[in-house]
Amino acid sequence: MPVFHKYGYGAAMAEPGSSGAVLSLIRTREATTRNELADRLGIGRSTVVQRLAVLSDANLVIAAGDAQSSGGRPAGMFAFNESAGVVLVGDLGQTGCHLAVCDLGARPLAEHTAPLEIAQGPEIVLDWVKDRFAELLRDVGRGWQDVFGIGIGLPGPVDFETGRPVNPPAMPGWDAADVPQMFADVASCPVLVDNDARIMALGEHRAARRADRHMIFVKIGSGIGAGVIIDGEVLRGERGAAGDIGHFVVEPDSGAICRCGNIGCLDAVAGGWAIAQRMGGHAATPPDVVRLARDGDPEATAQVRNSGRLVGAAVANAVNLLNPTSVVIGGKLAEAHEQVFAAVREAVYSTCTPVASRYLNIVLTELGHMAGVIGAAHMVIDHVLDPDRVAALLNS
Amino acid sequence: MPVFHKYGYGAAMAEPGSSGAVLSLIRTREATTRNELADRLGIGRSTVVQRLAVLSDANLVIAAGDAQSSGGRPAGMFAFNESAGVVLVGDLGQTGCHLAVCDLGARPLAEHTAPLEIAQGPEIVLDWVKDRFAELLRDVGRGWQDVFGIGIGLPGPVDFETGRPVNPPAMPGWDAADVPQMFADVASCPVLVDNDARIMALGEHRAARRADRHMIFVKIGSGIGAGVIIDGEVLRGERGAAGDIGHFVVEPDSGAICRCGNIGCLDAVAGGWAIAQRMGGHAATPPDVVRLARDGDPEATAQVRNSGRLVGAAVANAVNLLNPTSVVIGGKLAEAHEQVFAAVREAVYSTCTPVASRYLNIVLTELGHMAGVIGAAHMVIDHVLDPDRVAALLNS
Numbered sequence: 001m002p003v004f005h006k007y008g009y010g011a012a013m014a015e016p017g018s019s020g021a022v023l024s025l026i027r028t029r030e031a032t033t034r035n036e037l038a039d040r041l042g043i044g045r046s047t048v049v050q051r052l053a054v055l056s057d058a059n060l061v062i063a064a065g066d067a068q069s070s071g072g073r074p075a076g077m078f079a080f081n082e083s084a085g086v087v088l089v090g091d092l093g094q095t096g097c098h099l100a101v102c103d104l105g106a107r108p109l110a111e112h113t114a115p116l117e118i119a120q121g122p123e124i125v126l127d128w129v130k131d132r133f134a135e136l137l138r139d140v141g142r143g144w145q146d147v148f149g150i151g152i153g154l155p156g157p158v159d160f161e162t163g164r165p166v167n168p169p170a171m172p173g174w175d176a177a178d179v180p181q182m183f184a185d186v187a188s189c190p191v192l193v194d195n196d197a198r199i200m201a202l203g204e205h206r207a208a209r210r211a212d213r214h215m216i217f218v219k220i221g222s223g224i225g226a227g228v229i230i231d232g233e234v235l236r237g238e239r240g241a242a243g244d245i246g247h248f249v250v251e252p253d254s255g256a257i258c259r260c261g262n263i264g265c266l267d268a269v270a271g272g273w274a275i276a277q278r279m280g281g282h283a284a285t286p287p288d289v290v291r292l293a294r295d296g297d298p299e300a301t302a303q304v305r306n307s308g309r310l311v312g313a314a315v316a317n318a319v320n321l322l323n324p325t326s327v328v329i330g331g332k333l334a335e336a337h338e339q340v341f342a343a344v345r346e347a348v349y350s351t352c353t354p355v356a357s358r359y360l361n362i363v364l365t366e367l368g369h370m371a372g373v374i375g376a377a378h379m380v381i382d383h384v385l386d387p388d389r390v391a392a393l394l395n396s
Numbered sequence: 397m398p399v400f401h402k403y404g405y406g407a408a409m410a411e412p413g414s415s416g417a418v419l420s421l422i423r424t425r426e427a428t429t430r431n432e433l434a435d436r437l438g439i440g441r442s443t444v445v446q447r448l449a450v451l452s453d454a455n456l457v458i459a460a461g462d463a464q465s466s467g468g469r470p471a472g473m474f475a476f477n478e479s480a481g482v483v484l485v486g487d488l489g490q491t492g493c494h495l496a497v498c499d500l501g502a503r504p505l506a507e508h509t510a511p512l513e514i515a516q517g518p519e520i521v522l523d524w525v526k527d528r529f530a531e532l533l534r535d536v537g538r539g540w541q542d543v544f545g546i547g548i549g550l551p552g553p554v555d556f557e558t559g560r561p562v563n564p565p566a567m568p569g570w571d572a573a574d575v576p577q578m579f580a581d582v583a584s585c586p587v588l589v590d591n592d593a594r595i596m597a598l599g600e601h602r603a604a605r606r607a608d609r610h611m612i613f614v615k616i617g618s619g620i621g622a623g624v625i626i627d628g629e630v631l632r633g634e635r636g637a638a639g640d641i642g643h644f645v646v647e648p649d650s651g652a653i654c655r656c657g658n659i660g661c662l663d664a665v666a667g668g669w670a671i672a673q674r675m676g677g678h679a680a681t682p683p684d685v686v687r688l689a690r691d692g693d694p695e696a697t698a699q700v701r702n703s704g705r706l707v708g709a710a711v712a713n714a715v716n717l718l719n720p721t722s723v724v725i726g727g728k729l730a731e732a733h734e735q736v737f738a739a740v741r742e743a744v745y746s747t748c749t750p751v752a753s754r755y756l757n758i759v760l761t762e763l764g765h766m767a768g769v770i771g772a773a774h775m776v777i778d779h780v781l782d783p784d785r786v787a788a789l790l791n792s
Contacts, residue, residue, distance in 0.1 A: 166751050226717070230631065236719075238721045238756075241751040244751075249747060317645070318717055321714055353563075
């Protein structure tokens with residue numbers, strides 16, 4: 001069996017009718033019978049049969065009954081075997097994490113949610129994550145040899161090519177840490193790392209808004225970040241820092257000093273940490289703010305509503321710059337109270353130019369707290385099942 | 397001879413070794429001999445010879461001497477015939493325009509610059525443009541049958557697919573005008589229309605900064621706009637409104653009412669029109685402001701420097717959101733006085749997060765007032781010589 005958990009691609013480009021191209025059409029259900037595959041790929045039926053045999057041997061494709069037929073012999077249908085392996089994913093925030101083992105259809109099979117201080121540094125945090133991953137694998141009766149890939153989201157800028165954080169202001173000790181290498185003792189599969197708001201954007205896009213050409217996902221939590229989708233793909237930027245809406249200066253006269261060193265950044269005046277600091281007396285941490293807002297505490301409600309207004313002003317600028325199809329609002333603070341979302345909407349619609357806002361959809365996340373792990377799963381699955389990679393690994 | 401001035405593509409995708417693919421490699425000089433072309437395209441030498449014959453018949457490819465050879469028969473080289481036709485391009489601003497006839501290498505052969513009030517509406521403006529285009533063709537000894545395409549930049553949001561302006565605040569009478577159709581009486585070639593800052597961004601990228609993956613071009617003139625390049629391509633957005641940095645709210649307490657209806661937009665406090673209004677007494681129009689600033693008038697200098705600071709604050713937000721490789725500053729006000737550029741630089745570097753600004757290049761436009769017409773020429777040439785379109789037109 002081919003080693004799907006091995007890292008890296010072959011250098012060769014896949015031919016148009018490669019096994020990777022066949023698998024891709026079956027995964028997306030664009031073509032599921034021998035004839036459809038031959039037609040779509042412009043290759044002979046005998047080549048299709050060969051490719052399907054290779055993919056079946058690799059356990060990636062299975063027979064899926066017969067297609068409806070208008071007469072004659074029914075056409076056999078093929079389906080992607082989403083149980084061929086699993087991916088392990090983690091959405092790590094500043095103060096909590098959400099881990100999951102997912103099938104190859106990005107569906108979570110088992111999950112683990114717990115408080116986790118990212119500031120403990122990469123060794124302590126990732127050792128803990130690896131232990132939980134091992135438990136999740138046991139929970140679903142799988143082993144490390146079944147893991148096709150690992151995907152991690154972190155609350156700061158990440159250089160996607162290397163998987164290393166780049167000067168993350170809220171993650172002391174993590175700068176340039178070789179996160180993929182730190183999984184080498186347990187797994188030899190690809191390990192992909194990206195910014196948390198970006199994996200949330202990818203999850204929401206792939207699972208709920210795939211038709212949206214350009215999308216901005218805004219995460220309102222302890223910190224504030226955004227993930228930008230351009231032409232259906234995640235925008236990472238030159239150094240992995242794209243989406244840093246948290247450092248839009250929105251209240252330059254506020255005197256609020258941000259962790260980045262500037263004054264009046266969105267993060268410093270509207271994030272969960274900033275609210276917790278301002279409320280000092282009876283709310284010490286962002287989770288406390290979320291709880292109080294959810295319970296209808298008047299001060300917490302006023303604070304999160306003000307946050308929504310400030311976030312909306314920043315998002316309006318982003319909308320004018322990118323003219324997206326949609327803006328999706330997520331994150332713990334936004335999910336805690338509908339007034340946050342209402343305030344963002346109001347600020348965006350009242351500030352944007354008419355041409356940018358008239359056909360704009362502003363919606364609450366559909367995936368909620370699942371957006372991160374589902375996005376991380378899509379990130380890893382798209383990578384390990386890339387047609388060129390599959391063709392090179394299967395040599396077909 | 398094939399009708400290169402006819403509009404539209406064939407529906408078919410070009411085969412990997414089509415005449416369009418051959419022309420593309422020759423145009424970019426990636427492959428210029430028969431052997432190089434055969435190697436790059438994975439097709440036989442005899443097919444290459446056929447394709448080259450078709451392209452020569454269409455006058456698109458010419459022999460270009462012999463390649464250096466290490467022995468044996470020297471290899472014949474082929475070059476793109478940049479004189480096979482011309483494109484007509486216009487960069488229309490709010491108060492002036494720049495027209496040119498360019499060869500197929502995007503080089504201007506003749507130009508015309510004149511004041512032009514866009515507010516006269518599309519009929520008057522475009523009739524005038526058509527007359528000037530006819531004169532430019534006569535100047536270079538060409539006729540309408542030589543025109544492969546027409547490219548127009550306009551100072552407002554444009555729906556690129558239809559070539560129609562979309563609610564342009566500074567262009568009364570132009571909303572939804574069918575600009576391509578208005579050229580139908582003189583030419584049957586493709587007519588492409590886009591926002592002026594976007595064609596400037598494209599020109600600067602193609603001619604001076606092709607290696608930059610993500611780029612923001614900021615035009616500081618009568619109005620303020622931006623063109624965004626993502627992965628080497630122009631970002632247009634869902635409704636053609638991408639790049640609208642002029643309506644970033646930068647001074648909400650200023651009381652300055654913007655043409656868009658909001659208060660404190662960048663355009664309303666930092667554009668040439670806004671400065672002209674503030675200076676009222678001895679400067680009535682944006683060109684006057686440019687002239688005074690260029691002559692060192694203290695008040696004008698202070699005003700344009702303040703504009704630079706405000707533009708820089710808005711650009712810093714855009715840089716945090718997109719993490720671009722470079723920011724290019726252009727437009728008449730920026731070119732009038734180096735202090736505008738200095739102020740933008742200072743504001744961006746002092747406000748951006750370190751990760752977004754450390755490797756960021758902030759530069760003045762290299763193309764200057766030529767950026768628009770050269771960008772419009774690239775826009776049209778890339779379209780009419782698209783490999784699939786060439787293959788369909790030549791049926792080869």
